[in-house]
Amino acid sequence: MTRYSGIILTGGASRRMGTDKALLELGGRPVLARLAEELGQLADSTIIACGPRQRLEYGSLGLLQVTDVYPGCGPLAGLHAALRHTRQDWNLVAACDLPFASAEFLRYMLTAHTESQMNTGSPGQSGGADAAVAVSREGRVQPLLGLYHKRVLPVLEAALDAGNYRFMDCLNKLDVLYVPESGFTSAAADTPSPVFNMNTPADYAAAAALVH
Numbered sequence: 351m352t353r354y355s356g357i358i359l360t361g362g363a364s365r366r367m368g369t370d371k372a373l374l375e376l377g378g379r380p381v382l383a384r385l386a387e388e389l390g391q392l393a394d395s396t397i398i399a400c401g402p403r404q405r406l407e408y409g410s411l412g413l414l415q416v417t418d419v420y421p422g423c424g425p426l427a428g429l430h431a432a433l434r435h436t437r438q439d440w441n442l443v444a445a446c447d448l449p450f451a452s453a454e455f456l457r458y459m460l461t462a463h464t465e466s467q468m469n470t471g472s473p474g475q476s477g478g479a480d481a482a483v484a485v486s487r488e489g490r491v492q493p494l495l496g497l498y499h500k501r502v503l504p505v506l507e508a509a510l511d512a513g514n515y516r517f518m519d520c521l522n523k524l525d526v527l528y529v530p531e532s533g534f535t536s537a538a539a540d541t542p543s544p545v546f547n548m549n550t551p552a553d554y555a556a557a558a559a560l561v562h
């Protein structure tokens with residue numbers, strides 16, 4: 351059975367929100383704690399890819415933390431830093447501004463990934479696509495919710511070394527499975543979209559209204 355590590359990206363500046371998005375509370379808990387619990391359902395252990403200041407602020411949550419090797423270079427650098435430390439080849443990734451990223455949706459993505467491996471005739475722990483990323487119902491690619499194999503590290507590192515921090519440019523160099531949210535149905539009614547993106551105070555208010 352394939353084993354997974356978990357990665358939560360929190361190292362952004364949260365400029366639009368004006369406060370650290372990872373520590374905002376939804377349903378009485380910080381988003382970071384919610385995501386750690388969701389990833390913890392599937393991953394052996396979870397790493398937070400954070401900034402240096404956050405290491406102290408997140409201490410009480412008791413999660414492993416790493417800081418970026420390429421500071422100030424965006425989420426690509428966060429994924430790079432985390433992949434250098436995770437134990438498993440396959441890594442489940444969620445950004446802290448996707449508060450409704452769920453184990454249930456990630457399981458759906460894993461099933462899609464496994465099926466694609468079988469369809470391409472390359473089943474096995476390291477066969478098939480290098481990554482699987484979510485695509486919203488509106489067709490927007492969300493690279494910060496998905497599955498990445500450690501073998502993507504050299505591609506990430508080359509891009510960071512070259513000063514190209516655009517995530518999509520990296521995805522275009524990888525074998526990526528794009529998993530549409532539209533094929534996903536949650537077992538629970540009224541489940542918020544797993545790719546709901548929370549960047550501004552208005553987004554936070556909308557997210558809070560979705561939590562019962």
Ligand SMILES: Nc1nc2c(ncn2[C@@H]2O[C@H](COP(=O)(O)OP(=O)(O)OP(=O)(O)O)[C@@H](O)[C@H]2O)c(=O)[nH]1
Nearest residue numbers: 359360361362363364365366399424425428445446
């Ligand atoms: N480790 C790490 N994570 C990052 C970095 N930049 C962004 N992230 C994370 O990636 C996700 C998406 O970030 P963005 O919304 O693009 O940027 P942000 O800095 O969080 O927010 P803004 O300052 O409002 O643009 C969030 O979970 C961020 O915490 C970075 O340089 N390092």
